[in-house]
Every structure is written in structure tokens, then in C-alpha cells.
Amino acid sequence: MGEWIGMPIVASVHGGEIDSLIVYLHVIMLAAFVLWGVFFILPIVRRRHHHSAETRYQGLRGWWPFIPVGAMAAAELALLVGMSFPYWERNVAAAPEISDETVVVRIIGQQFQWNIHYPGADGIFGRTDTTLVDDETNPIGLDSDDPSSADDITSLNVMHLPVNRPVVVYLSTKDVIHSFNLTELRVKQDAIPGMRISVSFTPTLTTAEFGRRFEIACAQLCGLGHYRMRGFLDVVTDEEFNAWLAQELERSQAERDADWLFEE
Ligand SMILES: [Cu+2]
Known part of the structure; x- marks a missing residue:
């Protein structure tokens, strides 16, 4: 998966998992970039087309902006709890297993x-x-x-x-x-x-x-x-x-x- 974003070749068993994590993180960040870009540019474009619109000083009203914010938080949380924590537990926190092969x-x-x-x-x-x-x-x-x-x-x-x-x-x-x-x-x-x-x-x-x-x-x-x-x-x-x-x-x-x- 890492080759999608130009990561070097993987030469270990656990390497693929690290790469997946990095790729997912990049996908989420790309989504965030596009989402926030739209979020900031849309009001500017709308304002240009509706000259009669009044400026409101009391800040944003309505609950819909919480949808993208919540989605972003949920995606990051899923990555952290679903991938990073289990990986850390298995590969880093656990004491190394030493067998005759090791x-x-x-x-x-x-x-x-x-x-x-x-x-x-x-x-x-x-x-x-x-x-x-x-x-x-x-x-x-x-x-x-x-x-x-x-x-x-x-x-x-x-x-x-x-x-x-x-x-x-x-x-x-x-x-x-x-x-x-x-x-x-x-x-x-x-x-x-x-x-x-x-x-x-x-x-x-x-x-x-x-x-x-x-x-x-x-x-x-x-x-x-x-x-x-x-x-x-x-x-x-x-x-x-x-x-x-x-x-x-x-x-x-x-x-x-x-x-x-x-x-x-
Ligand atoms: Cu050194």
C-alpha cells in the first residue's frame, strides 16, 4: 500500500501495517484539506454572488458544520483506537518473545x-x-x-x-x-x-x-x-x-x- 504515496520498499513483516496506517492518515488529511477548503471558499463565493446579503456578527448558527467536524474526529479516533493502539500493544509494548529461532x-x-x-x-x-x-x-x-x-x-x-x-x-x-x-x-x-x-x-x-x-x-x-x-x-x-x-x-x-x- 505504501507505494501509492511513494514509500520505500517494505522489507519486514510488520512494515506493511505501518504503511497502511500512513496511507490512511494521508487519505484522511486529504479529505480534511478538501473539506476545509470548501468550507472556507464557499462563503466567499456566495457572498460575491449575493450582494444584498447582510453580514452577521454573531457568528455561525446551525448544527450542520458539526457533521464534517464529527466525521473527521470519528475517522481519526477509528485510526487511533482501531489501528495504532493494537499495533503498539502487539509490537512495541509487549515484551519481546524469544524462541530458538530468534x-x-x-x-x-x-x-x-x-x-x-x-x-x-x-x-x-x-x-x-x-x-x-x-x-x-x-x-x-x-x-x-x-x-x-x-x-x-x-x-x-x-x-x-x-x-x-x-x-x-x-x-x-x-x-x-x-x-x-x-x-x-x-x-x-x-x-x-x-x-x-x-x-x-x-x-x-x-x-x-x-x-x-x-x-x-x-x-x-x-x-x-x-x-x-x-x-x-x-x-x-x-x-x-x-x-x-x-x-x-x-x-x-x-x-x-x-x-x-x-x-x-
Ligand atoms: Cu547518532
């Missing part, structure tokens, strides 16, 4: 990059600590002494996700407010200091089908380097995803080993 990722915004953290094969995120943060070697402050850290994967500005599997992102930020935005997946969520916010979605279109990489944009002006706070999302098949995880694990571990050698 891919869980932490994303930590920072001026001016997206740090991406996968829990690895054990499914448990290693401990992180702000005192361990090193902007060059350990931007998320992963604790190498925690056994669950050993298979964790950290990646900078590049996220991979398998197609058609539910994703839960735990979004946080190291400094100011950022906003995690995947336009084609209709995902946009502020990252707020001191909060861990979950975002759920299911990608339905692979990067290959889309024809180019999905862009992770920061949708909140977050400082001088905001324009370059840009990452990429590759949606791939399950096999490609597992191959990428294996390769990234090797890279992450090699990088960490190098850092530990350096520290000694």
Missing part, C-alpha cells in the same frame, strides 16, 4: 558509530563494563575474563541478519541520544542514555533481492559527526549467516588475542 543482538550507539554485539554460540552476552571501554580496541567494554565473552562477536557498523527469522535488538547508547533507523524495514527507535530498549522485527527481503545493502542510519541529530554515523545491514540466508558468524568469530577472537598480547 536472533538476539545488542546495538550500542556512540558518537559516531554503531557497535554491534552478538552473543555467539552460547546465546549469552559476555559481561560488559564501562571501565573496560577502549575506543580503539574494545568500544563496548567486553570483559575477557567472563567465560561467556569468549564466543561473542563484536562488529563495527556492519550487521548481518538471516532472512525470515525474528530479530530482537537490545538498543542502548554510550553517550547521547541516537536513533536506530532501518528505513526499508520500517524500524526507527531512539537509543536513550541509561535505557536498554528492545526492538523486534523480522526481515523478509535479502540484500541480494533488494539489490544493495540496507543502510543503518542515525535518525537523531547527535553531534557534529552525525552525518557519518552510518552502518550497513546485510540480510542473508541461514547458511550465509552461519558462515558469516564463524568468520566474524575468528576475526573477533584474533583481534582480542592481539589486544591481550599488546597489553602484556
Whole structure:
């Protein structure tokens, strides 16, 4: 439906619903524009044609203007109660459902990059600590002494996700407010200091089908380097995803080993 008003292609399960809401809102606003236009212009035209008409100062009389006003209010209320509230309840307010299928990722915004953290094969995120943060070697402050850290994967500005599997992102930020935005997946969520916010979605279109990489944009002006706070999302098949995880694990571990050698 979104293509009617020039929305970008939809690449997630919930995206169509968001687009319908936006389209309905535009239809209502168009109706309001036409209705109010007529409402204001009609008296002017009538006045021009009836020179004998007297100006009345006591304001509008009669009940008929309440019809369009009431209709408009009813349409907006229907959209809010019938579509927005149920959508919010299902997709935003409800706690994320995590099954064996679910891919869980932490994303930590920072001026001016997206740090991406996968829990690895054990499914448990290693401990992180702000005192361990090193902007060059350990931007998320992963604790190498925690056994669950050993298979964790950290990646900078590049996220991979398998197609058609539910994703839960735990979004946080190291400094100011950022906003995690995947336009084609209709995902946009502020990252707020001191909060861990979950975002759920299911990608339905692979990067290959889309024809180019999905862009992770920061949708909140977050400082001088905001324009370059840009990452990429590759949606791939399950096999490609597992191959990428294996390769990234090797890279992450090699990088960490190098850092530990350096520290000694
Ligand atoms: Cu930002």
C-alpha cells in the first residue's frame, strides 16, 4: 500500500501495517484539506454572488458544520483506537518473545558509530563494563575474563541478519541520544542514555533481492559527526549467516588475542 504515496520498499513483516496506517492518515488529511477548503471558499463565493446579503456578527448558527467536524474526529479516533493502539500493544509494548529461532543482538550507539554485539554460540552476552571501554580496541567494554565473552562477536557498523527469522535488538547508547533507523524495514527507535530498549522485527527481503545493502542510519541529530554515523545491514540466508558468524568469530577472537598480547 505504501507505494501509492511513494514509500520505500517494505522489507519486514510488520512494515506493511505501518504503511497502511500512513496511507490512511494521508487519505484522511486529504479529505480534511478538501473539506476545509470548501468550507472556507464557499462563503466567499456566495457572498460575491449575493450582494444584498447582510453580514452577521454573531457568528455561525446551525448544527450542520458539526457533521464534517464529527466525521473527521470519528475517522481519526477509528485510526487511533482501531489501528495504532493494537499495533503498539502487539509490537512495541509487549515484551519481546524469544524462541530458538530468534536472533538476539545488542546495538550500542556512540558518537559516531554503531557497535554491534552478538552473543555467539552460547546465546549469552559476555559481561560488559564501562571501565573496560577502549575506543580503539574494545568500544563496548567486553570483559575477557567472563567465560561467556569468549564466543561473542563484536562488529563495527556492519550487521548481518538471516532472512525470515525474528530479530530482537537490545538498543542502548554510550553517550547521547541516537536513533536506530532501518528505513526499508520500517524500524526507527531512539537509543536513550541509561535505557536498554528492545526492538523486534523480522526481515523478509535479502540484500541480494533488494539489490544493495540496507543502510543503518542515525535518525537523531547527535553531534557534529552525525552525518557519518552510518552502518550497513546485510540480510542473508541461514547458511550465509552461519558462515558469516564463524568468520566474524575468528576475526573477533584474533583481534582480542592481539589486544591481550599488546597489553602484556
Ligand atoms: Cu547518532
